[in-house]
Amino acid sequence: xxxxxxxxxxxxxxxxxxxxxxxxxxxxxxxxxxxxxxxxxxxxxxxxxxxxxxxxxxxxxxxxxxxxxxxxxxxxxxxxxxxxxxxxxxxxxxxxxxxxxxxxxxxxxxxxxxxxxxxxxxxxxxxxxxxxxxxxxxxxxxxxxxxxxxxxxxxxxxxxxxxxxxxxxxxxxxxxxxxxxxxxxxxxxxxxxxxxxxxxxxxxxxxxxxxxxxxxxxxxxxxxxxxxxxxxxxxxxxxxxxxxxxxxxxxxxxxxxxxxxxxxxxxxxxxxxxxxxxxxxxxxxxxxxxxxxxxxxxxxxxxxxxxxxxxxxxxxxxxxxxxxxxxxxxxxxxxxxxxxxxxxxxxxxxxxxxxxxxxxxxxxxxxxxxxxxxxxxxxxxxxxxxxxxxxxxxxxxxxxxxxxxxxxxxxxxxxxxxxxxxxxxxxxxxxxxxxxxxxxx
Amino acid sequence: xxxxxxxxxxxxxxxxxxxxxxxxxxxxxxxxxxxxxxxxxxxxxxxxxxxxxxxxxxxxxxxxxxxxxxxxxxxxxxxxxxxxxxxxxxxxxxxxxxxxxxxxxxxxxxxxxxxxxxxxxxxxxxxxxxxxxxxxxxxxxxxxxxxxxxxxxxxxxxxxxxxxxxxxxxxxxxxxxxxxxxxxxxxxxxxxxxxxxxxxxxxxxxxxxxxxxxxxxxxxxxxxxxxxxxxxxxxxxxxxxxxxxxxxxxxxxxxxxxxxxxxxxxxxxxxxxxxxxxxxxxxxxxxxxxxxxxxxxxxxxxxxxxxxxxx
Numbered sequence: 001x002x003x004x005x006x007x008x009x010x011x012x013x014x015x016x017x018x019x020x021x022x023x024x025x026x027x028x029x030x031x032x033x034x035x036x037x038x039x040x041x042x043x044x045x046x047x048x049x050x051x052x053x054x055x056x057x058x059x060x061x062x063x064x065x066x067x068x069x070x071x072x073x074x075x076x077x078x079x080x081x082x083x084x085x086x087x088x089x090x091x092x093x094x095x096x097x098x099x100x101x102x103x104x105x106x107x108x109x110x111x112x113x114x115x116x117x118x119x120x121x122x123x124x125x126x127x128x129x130x131x132x133x134x135x136x137x138x139x140x141x142x143x144x145x146x147x148x149x150x151x152x153x154x155x156x157x158x159x160x161x162x163x164x165x166x167x168x169x170x171x172x173x174x175x176x177x178x179x180x181x182x183x184x185x186x187x188x189x190x191x192x193x194x195x196x197x198x199x200x201x202x203x204x205x206x207x208x209x210x211x212x213x214x215x216x217x218x219x220x221x222x223x224x225x226x227x228x229x230x231x232x233x234x235x236x237x238x239x240x241x242x243x244x245x246x247x248x249x250x251x252x253x254x255x256x257x258x259x260x261x262x263x264x265x266x267x268x269x270x271x272x273x274x275x276x277x278x279x280x281x282x283x284x285x286x287x288x289x290x291x292x293x294x295x296x297x298x299x300x301x302x303x304x305x306x307x308x309x310x311x312x313x314x315x316x317x318x319x320x321x322x323x324x325x326x327x328x329x330x331x332x333x334x335x336x337x338x339x340x341x342x343x344x345x346x347x348x349x350x351x352x353x354x355x356x357x358x359x360x361x362x363x364x365x366x367x368x369x370x371x372x373x374x375x376x377x378x379x380x381x382x383x384x385x386x387x388x389x390x391x392x393x394x395x396x397x398x399x400x401x402x403x404x405x406x407x408x409x410x411x412x413x414x415x416x417x418x419x420x421x422x423x424x425x426x427x428x429x430x431x432x433x434x435x436x437x438x439x440x441x
Numbered sequence: 442x443x444x445x446x447x448x449x450x451x452x453x454x455x456x457x458x459x460x461x462x463x464x465x466x467x468x469x470x471x472x473x474x475x476x477x478x479x480x481x482x483x484x485x486x487x488x489x490x491x492x493x494x495x496x497x498x499x500x501x502x503x504x505x506x507x508x509x510x511x512x513x514x515x516x517x518x519x520x521x522x523x524x525x526x527x528x529x530x531x532x533x534x535x536x537x538x539x540x541x542x543x544x545x546x547x548x549x550x551x552x553x554x555x556x557x558x559x560x561x562x563x564x565x566x567x568x569x570x571x572x573x574x575x576x577x578x579x580x581x582x583x584x585x586x587x588x589x590x591x592x593x594x595x596x597x598x599x600x601x602x603x604x605x606x607x608x609x610x611x612x613x614x615x616x617x618x619x620x621x622x623x624x625x626x627x628x629x630x631x632x633x634x635x636x637x638x639x640x641x642x643x644x645x646x647x648x649x650x651x652x653x654x655x656x657x658x659x660x661x662x663x664x665x666x667x668x669x670x671x672x673x674x675x676x677x678x679x680x681x682x683x684x685x686x687x688x689x690x691x692x693x694x695x696x697x698x699x700x701x702x703x704x705x706x707x708x709x710x711x712x713x714x715x716x717x718x719x720x721x722x723x724x725x726x727x728x729x730x731x732x733x734x735x736x737x738x739x740x741x742x743x744x745x746x747x748x749x750x751x752x
Binding site for chain 2: 126402
């Protein structure tokens with residue numbers, strides 16, 4: 001029976017001031033109580049607060065992986081671990097959107113997540129936001145991870161992360177389009193610029209390196225392809241003739257209008273490549289499955305070509321590492337879980353890297369034996385991880401990155417020549433050097 | 442005081458005490474919320490602006506005015522301030538004129554005024570993020586509506602967001618803001634227009650003035666003075682606080698970071714400093730510099746336009 005019927009034949013009930021006040025107060029009180037209540041289910045937002053008696057409750061942050069099945073997978077791993085270790089409860093937070101901002105905000109609070117993804121940095125070590133994880137690795141483990149991956153996670157001689165997935169960038173090219181234009185796969189930067197020009201025709205552009213013309217994708221990679229180091233000890237080292245020359249590649253392809261701009265998706269997705277809007281695209285290995293679905297066998301991959309004749313091929317060393325907050329009330333339990341999942345559990349590592357998306361397992365033994373990585377372009381990419389991927393120094397922080405990337409943006413937007421570019425880099429170095437000095441003191 | 446006067450006051454005192462309880466029950470939560478979520482953070486932020494607070498929001502490492510000095514000598518921050526001043530100089534009069542013009546047109550409509558009012562107001566309810574993405578990905582992308590129109594005139598496809606010369610990105614940023622904001626100011630103007638006594642126009646008509654430019658200039662605009670100044674304040678403050686469309690159209694996150702430098706507003710830069718670089722001391726100092734700038738410009742504006750002055 002609804003309210004209207006139950007009131008039939010009676011005097012309509014009126015809400016007087018006292019009733020209204022009482023109701024409003026009760027509602028406000030209830031809302032406040034609900035807001036203050038702890039949630040120890042899978043959605044709790046802080047660290048190890050609100051633990052059921054006798055249980056170590058761990059909060060684990062993941063950024064939202066784009067591939068279907070990944071969220072279910074991490075829940076499954078946690079369930080499996082909790083089954084084996086009933087004294088541990090793992091609450092997973094799957095965070096879409098701007099993960100880094102949410103993580104950074106949580107890390108400065110008093111109740112940060114116990115376990116979280118990211119990349120370790122010197123600043124995080126100095127702020128005591130991440131705990132050393134040396135004791136999680138045996139010497140055999142250390143030898144089995146790719147050396148550059150271990151180097152990336154090592155700060156001041158201590159390991160601060162356990163790599164979950166490794167990503168490298170690759171230059172995808174359409175074999176048929178290159179053949180049609182009579183262009184060979186580029187081996188160096190000159191070839192690349194020539195190829196981009198030759199492949200640009202009508203609505204099809206030769207190269208897609210991002211909707212900003214490649215500033216975000218290539219600002220570090222281009223100097224790396226000309227053997228430029230970004231930080232050398234306590235010195236900022238990017239303001240060199242070699243860096244200024246390498247960045248001319250970016251200036252030229254933008255000035256010549258042979259790069260695709262304003263595409264709906266950015267370079268992290270392969271849509272421009274699979275839809276035929278570009279003949280070559282720089283993106284991650286993660287896109288390989290979509291590329292295969294889109295263009296079949298009509299593609300191959302390369303690292304970013306070396307600069308001139310003396311440079312080296314280059315790619316980025318990306319991916320995500322698991323880290324642990326030293327503020328965790330259950331530090332040992334958090335370490336045990338991370339060790340079990342991302343160091344010892346090779347089946348989970350292979351599955352998480354290759355069953356849903358396409359990433360490179362950070363352990364050499366897994367990468368060598370995985371069926372998907374034994375042939376074709378994927379096998380080549382494993383080789384790039386082994387020899388062409390360079391980690392940037394852990395002292396490279398967001399401040400310095402802004403200084404440098406702003407300088408590169410000015411160089412490209414203002415179409416600067418080598419001398420002007422060098423001057424721009426030198427100005428950026430001045431500011432970056434004082435920031436590095438602050439960071440190191 | 443006479444007995445009669447005391448007798449008259451007593452019930453009113455009781456009434457006062459009786460009313461105080463519900464007053465505070467209603468106002469109390471609001472005051473507590475305001476204190477906890479607004480006053481304390483502002484005060485804390487102010488103190489942080491004098492602290493070295495990297496990767497931490499704890500107070501204690503006092504650095505005096507060095508965060509302020511650092512930012513004011515930072516070419517990137519100064520560039521962001523210049524960007525927002527130029528943006529405000531352009532967007533404030535444009536938004537004002539379009540809102541007022543549309544309000545005048547809607548006010549003239551005799552049939553379906555409510556329909557037009559609703560149509561113009563609806564965009565105000567749309568999220569800035571959603572509108573920015575629609576502008577970027579559907580209207581101003583390489584295959585978007587704008588390039589389809591350009592193609593109809595046999596023009597070359599334009600990279601609207603990424604081209605520094607000519608700076609087409611301003612067209613994208615300005616149009617999305619106008620679409621989002623004009624409706625709100627239109628409604629405010631419409632309310633102001635409907636408040637103008639009709640007899641003023643009737644008297645003017647008797648004196649021989651026809652409806653049109655003269656009545657607008659000598660009756661409508663002066664009668665809208667307070668409304669206009671309030672609208673100008675709102676547009677100006679909103680302009681200085683610009684963030685969403687700049688961040689979402691030009692980038693500032695993981696991809697296409699290079700476009701962010703084309704037009705970086707102070708809030709975008711401060712967001713990078715505070716939440717990207719975790720330098721909460723400098724971030725807070727920047728927020729107070731921006732606040733000071735808004736206050737100064739608003740005071741100048743109110744002095745120039747005589748806000749609150751008797752008619």
